Amino acid sequence: MPTIREEKREMYETRTGGAEGASDGKSRFDDIYDRPDPRAYFQRLAPLGYEIPHHAQPFFRQIATDRAALDDGHRGRPAMLDVCCSYGVNAALVNHDVTLAEMYERYTSPAYRTMSRKELAARDKEFYAERRRPDAVTVFGLDVAAPAVQYALEVGLLDAAFTEDLEQGPPGTGLRGALAEVGLITLTGGGSYITARTFTALLDGTRRPVWVSAFVLRTVSYHPIVQALAAHGLSTTVDVSRTYPQRLFTDERERRYAIEAVRALGGNPTGREEDGRFHSLHYESRPDTR
Numbered sequence: 001m002p003t004i005r006e007e008k009r010e011m012y013e014t015r016t017g018g019a020e021g022a023s024d025g026k027s028r029f030d031d032i033y034d035r036p037d038p039r040a041y042f043q044r045l046a047p048l049g050y051e052i053p054h055h056a057q058p059f060f061r062q063i064a065t066d067r068a069a070l071d072d073g074h075r076g077r078p079a080m081l082d083v084c085c086s087y088g089v090n091a092a093l094v095n096h097d098v099t100l101a102e103m104y105e106r107y108t109s110p111a112y113r114t115m116s117r118k119e120l121a122a123r124d125k126e127f128y129a130e131r132r133r134p135d136a137v138t139v140f141g142l143d144v145a146a147p148a149v150q151y152a153l154e155v156g157l158l159d160a161a162f163t164e165d166l167e168q169g170p171p172g173t174g175l176r177g178a179l180a181e182v183g184l185i186t187l188t189g190g191g192s193y194i195t196a197r198t199f200t201a202l203l204d205g206t207r208r209p210v211w212v213s214a215f216v217l218r219t220v221s222y223h224p225i226v227q228a229l230a231a232h233g234l235s236t237t238v239d240v241s242r243t244y245p246q247r248l249f250t251d252e253r254e255r256r257y258a259i260e261a262v263r264a265l266g267g268n269p270t271g272r273e274e275d276g277r278f279h280s281l282h283y284e285s286r287p288d289t290r
């Protein structure tokens, strides 16, 4: 049986359904995912208060540090792979002295709105280099949006990036090579897009002990992914009493969808989705040592 250990009491019911079906009623933002730079992304998400990378930041930093400190018998420090990495938001927040609020301010400010992409990239490169933390970890990114990861690479947020869709096919040679270095997989905002197929493809290719830290909407069942991780010897914990606001609903239709989806998965939307925002749970998976 796959393991979901509950650290606080509230039943987390592992019903089937999977990410694909559950995301049907959620508004889509495909048009801001593959732009040449992150301005449209932040401008569109600002009014919706998209904030999950901010909640993930302290966890990812700590987990990256803890994972790096683990002697796993391999040479060199393990890399972090941020899945659905987009413009490198989590890489920015883990490795730099910057907040998500500062990123919103930067990319929505009137001065930056009119700047050419070339100038923005040059300024961003400098901005992140100046804020680079001494404990920065190697971060690889995976996202189907090639222009977004290209930007993150160009400004120095990602050390390597891959754009294959592992929902559709196996990793290519470059990603397979990178997976050998990966010791931590992170995810924010992607739980409605990827399924156990992506995680299975990734874990099949890893060579070091892998930890997974994922923030996933309560409207989506993480159970199929927990099963896939368990098949690779990982045990998952989640504190279902602690939720993290992700963003405001776009409209009443999306709110109704979310409330129903949360209820269908055994959650209670009172005081959370009922009040107007998506909420996520934080899942942590580590090699099962029992």
Ligand SMILES: C[S@@+](CC[C@H](N)C(=O)[O-])C[C@H]1O[C@@H](n2cnc3c(N)ncnc32)[C@H](O)[C@@H]1O
Binding pocket: 033, 052, 053, 083, 084, 085, 086, 087, 089, 090, 142, 143, 144, 145, 148, 164, 165, 166, 167, 187, 188, 189, 190, 193, 194
């Ligand atoms: C809501 S954004 C999240 C971006 C970032 N992690 C954050 O929290 O700000 C979702 C991302 O998932 C990506 N995506 C969608 N389907 C994907 C797939 N099959 N494999 C990898 N990335 C995918 C999109 O291109 C988009 O960049």
